[in-house]
Amino acid sequence: MAAKTSTDDDVLYRAYKFRLDPNQAQTIALEQCAGASRRTYNLLTTYNLQILENEQEYRRTRAAGGVDHSVITDELEKLREKDPAYQLLYKARYKVGNEYVPGYRQLYLTPEVKRHRAASKAIAAGADPAVVWPETEEYSEPWLHSINSRVLDSGLLNAGKAWKNYEASRRHQRAGSRMGVPRRKRKGVSRDSFTVDRDPNNDEVGAYGTPYKKGTPEFARRTAQLKRRGVKATPTIEDYRHVRLSHLGVIRTHNTTKPLAKAVRAGANVKSYTVSRAADRWYVSILVKLSRTPVTPTHAQRATGAVGVDLGVRYLAALSDEQAPQRFARFPSLEFTGDGAPTLANPRWARTAEKRLARLQRALARAQKGSNRRARIVQQIARHHHLVALRRESGLHQVSKRLATGYTLIGLEDLAVAGMTASAAGTVEAPGKRVRQKAGLNRSILDAAFSTLRRQLEYKASWYGSQVQIIDRFFASSQTCSACGARAKTKLGLHVRVFGCVTCGVRIDRDVNAARNIRAEAVRMYEAQLAPGTGESLNGRGATDSDAAGSVVLGAVALDVSRPAAMGGGSP
Secondary structure, eight states: OEEEEEEOSSEEEEEEEEEEOOOHHHHHHHHHHHHHHHHHHHHHHHHHHHHHHHHHHHHHHHHHTTOOHHHHHHHHHHHHHHOGGGOOOOOSEEEETTEEEEOHIIIIIHHHHHHHHHHHHHHHTTOOHHHHSOTTSSSSSOOGGGSOHHHHHHHHHHHHHHHHHHHHHHTTOSSSSOOOOOOOOOTTTSOOEEEEEOOTTSOOSBOOSOOOOTTOOHHHHHHHHHHHHHOOOOSSOSSSSEEEETTTEEEEBSSOOHHHHHHHHTTOEEEEEEEEEETTEEEEEEEEEEEOOOOOOOHHHHHHOEEEEEEOSSEEEEESOTTHHHHTTTOTTSOBOTTOOSEEEOOOHHHHTHHHHHHHHHHHHHSOTTOHHHHHHHHHHHHHHHHHHHHHHHHHHHHHHHHHHHOSEEEEEOOOHHHHTOOOOBOSSSBOSSHHHHHHHHHHHHHHTHHHHHHHHHHHHHHHTOEEEEEOTTOOSSSBOTTTOOBOSSOOOTTOOEEEOTTTOOEEEHHHHHHHHHHHHHHHHHHTTOOTTTOEEEOTTSOEEEEEHHHHHTTTOOOOTTSOTTOOSSOO
């Protein structure tokens, strides 16, 4: 299954994700690599946490002497430039002038690896392990030196990125809310993963061999098998069920690798792979580099034109296209409401699995701490949450693909999910109202995963030649009539599910009305992005199209842009 995509001007980066079916030995190797990456992440994090503690101690000491806070901040800025005890490490190497100064790898990881290697050699030579490697050590034997260096670097690089983002956030150089201090990863709690870049000197990332067709003579199959045993790793596919990962060997995949094989044979260049563990399952995501080819909307996309999408909790998505249930009839996974309205039913993935989760939680409460039974129940709970996440991701993938392949322009609101899911508990002095109801609404909003659907639509639009137009979150889509453009005199509460216009008398479902307004606003914004002096619109890949904008965006539906921006694609 394909994961996210990023694009440049001339290249396309695409990740292919597969579930792994490792044997016992491979599982042990994967756990060791994940543990090593977690270990190196914690090494750098522990070092930087000590740096922050030094800063706090300096602030406390100077504040006790009556020094002003601004003066202390200026003094720390000067100390960070000179004293390593106040410098956060988040780079592998630092360039000072024309020379490189050792970073966290040389200062922290390399001595640790050397210590493990020296202890291992001493034990192999007959030295007493209790003396060479005391029992006070975290692990029973030295092991860090036996792990591939690129796996160790993966943990350091991830930690470096986290601390770099924190430093930028602390200096107000990063958009969004203030980032918290990175913490150490806990075994069995944090999600394990490691990334290995492709070795430029040894082509080992990807899968291998050449598939033989069904019906190939026996001797030919034997020859191919023998050849595969001795062939070096190459980024191709053997039988659509195996991948070769550097220093890990050939591992069977649960799902087919045919999409990756197709990309590799088309000239894709494998860049890296990331192995992650979710519950009791292992996954690998292989990143490839593709040549970017122009993609234009298909005839079906041009015929349907633009669509507005209003995301919600009652319905997963309300569409402005009245023919959407008929267009998607051949996709039974996309379930519309029974009244024939263009509203996708909300599967409520987490809500439907709450009963089983409640049973597991009750069993966990009765289990004795430290017992094998409790460990099994914890594993079952983790698997339960993971399966719910998989169902949610699969459902959103189906919705996003049908929207990206079915329309040329997709209008979508810029929802502030963090604000929508804020707690209503309040404070002791001013307690909130209907706290339990708001908590249930927050769970439903998070279960719908609006941000995930938006992310999927944005990168899939670049695949299929469509375009996603994000509408400002303050656009009054639910308070405006889609027929005449009149605003409601009073703000409609969430309990009002039918929009009634006092000007033209139209009565329409609130979400469908919002979807039509979103579509009209998206078209208006799209028309404003016409290539200057050409009368042509930009298509989904940023290139101009020879057709007029109306034919590209609206298809057979005409829209008078001189009318109010809240105009919909037809009367209800």
